[in-house]
Amino acid sequence: MIRQYFKQFKHLWASNRVFNSISVLATTFTIAFVMILYMVYSFRTKNIAPESNRSRVLYSGTGYSYFTKDHSQANSGMSYKAAKAIFGNLQNAEAVSYCVAKGEGAAYIGTGSSDSEKRIVSPVDDVYFRIFEFDFISGHPFTAEQSEAARREAIITDKIALKLFNSTDVTGKNILIDFYDYRITGVVKACSSLFNKAYSDIWIIAGKEDMNGPHQYSEGLPGNCQAIVLAKRNVGLPALQKEIEKRIELFNEELQEFTFEQHTVTHAQSIFFGNKASDPSKVFAVLIGILLIVPAINISGLLSSQMRKRNEEVGIRKAYGAANRQIGEQLLFENLILTFIGGIIGLALSLIVILLFKNMLLSDLMTINAGDAFRLPVSLFFQPVVFIAVFVFCLIINLMSAMIPVWNVSRTSIIDTMKGE
């Protein structure tokens, strides 16, 4: 049967070149566009090392405190003390890392003043390396003891190690960070700045006191601490967010004259729409839906006019005993082949566009600051989920575009079909 369908299809392609070309072109363009959007969202939100826990992580916001009575003495930022009170011992959290809110994260790095230049430095704790999964070439992640002692110790990337020391075997050597000597305790494989939360050139230990602002101001609320919270495996992020909100309420009840505001965001929220969308995946789904509907209407219209040309063929087949279902299946299959041809070309086109316009589509503050570290690992494009997505989108286009015209043709009576009505 399938062979018969293919034969029929070959014949149809030759007899309807214009329709087939338009249909394939429309599908190509649609799949390319939809896949670009899908890949932009997927590359940024899927769990991929070193950001292997994107789906389970919440990031604290900047934090904001003010004098409750008249909203004066407003300050942005969160102290380590406030963060610990809010995020410490959360029931739904597996781990909480307290880091310095990175911002631009720039520091002056080198082995002396001649080779020193601006690099990205992240002050973190030991838990950070449980949330982000780095590939250690030598040394080890910060231990709890190191984190507690807050000595001048650093983990650097192999790229920095090679640039400054011509070797990756540099554990135990010293590096200058903002003119102070730090001892290197680990070397990790550098990652792409596409992983903007994990990306850094160097990691140092965040001093707890350094994350607190002056104690005498605003009840010690302002500071430069950021909490990264990893949810337990069986807990959803909304439940964790609710627990944190409850904690913030309790925390505010204990404050005397000040109010503290803090909003956590998911990984996807932190990446798309400037934290404004409650669920960026829904915005993407709606956008993809719109992009699928318009060409589907288009193909439906063209298919309907094509079907009228084939009324006689359908009528004859029906007269010889073909069931409505068989006819429907055949027409859907024919359209599906066209859709898949368009889908494959569309996927190739989307890959080319992503590679050519990656700065326009995927860049952010980190990719710009990190300069040449912004690259797209090949493995991103060869995830099974990318191919499954193309397949699913093709099926959706096929069903949306062909269902009504095929339904109409297969339901028309033999007499009407033969009469061409």
Place this chain on the structure above:
Amino acid sequence: MWKLAFKQLWKNRKSNYWILTELFVVSILLWYCVDFLYVVVRKNLEPMGVDTEHVYRLKLGANPTVPINRSHPDSIQAQWIDPLLQIVRLTEAYPGVEAAAYYYGTEPYDDNWMMQGYAVNEENAYRGIIRYVSGNYDKVFKVDMREGGFADWHINQTPQGAVVSEELADSLFHSRSAMGKTFHDHYEPSLNFKVSGVSRSMKYDVYGRYEPFIYTPFNTPRLAYTIPVIGIRVKASADTHGFAQQFINNMKSKLNIGPFYLFNFTSYDFKAEVYDTATGITKYISVISGVIVFFLFIVFLGILGTFWFTIETRRPEIGLRMAVGSTRRGVLYYFFSESLILFFLSFIPAFIVCASLAYWDVTYTFNDAMDYSWIRFWQTQLFTVLIMTGIITAGVIAPARRASRIHPVEALRENG
């Protein structure tokens, strides 16, 4: 011809439903996209109040291991302020540099705002976005002045000079003309200011709104505890692609004066690019532009396909039309008019939907950068119609030309 085309469309209405639906949906969606880009263009045409083209930003760092004796004004002057001023002089003397200034506070393309409340009397305080600047600031940023300027202001004495933007002048004095008038810091009433100039409206980035700004002198006490940013205006002829890197290469060691060192040197154009990327506008513009191209291409294919098949089934009619004297050009125009009627038939309900959406404020403006108005609605509708008409005309060209080339005898014979 129009009446006939309309009749024909009505007769074939069943086969035109799909294309009508498509044009209806796309007209609405395209209007949203056009509206977004309309705001982008309008915001880009709006003056920022300062000119950052050919301006570079020198960020200094201070080596914490170099001791500074802050217990005496003379040592602060010698160890901190003098090295800073020397660096400013050196940068000013760099080949190709037109002017250099140092400043602190709210910078262009930066949302780290520094704000303060200002008042004329005790009743009302008004927010002002602060820029502490040296006297040359207006030469570097070419501040768009309404009256007065930076040259006449008092530094290190009370009342301090201040240049306020029109918005702040309006709030404080209920007039945009405020030369010589005085006001004070709301939280520190002894800190008095005298208006030495009023600037035109100011915004800190292209897509922001006009905000109340205040420029006050970067006085010595403030300079003693801050590392200012140094802005450098470069002559247009000297502002080549590699200027920043060349500056870093030539000046990195020379600017190691006192505790200071060259931390970063970039253009404000780059800072604008970084800022736009951080706010997401760059990505939005590329996605929306892509969506517009996508819709137009799909409409183009839809019109092309629909008319191609229509003409195939209407060959005898076209043949007859030509047999009774219709010219090729006439046939061509006939199909153009038929396609445009099709568009306007779908556009009427689309327009009603758009007008309702605008009326009920179901519109989107990036970061509320611009007020919604009916003028904006009409202009964006007009652009939508023009774009749709253009693409529909482009789509119908090939089928219409094909129709105009039909030989009447052959077409009529096919029918026979």
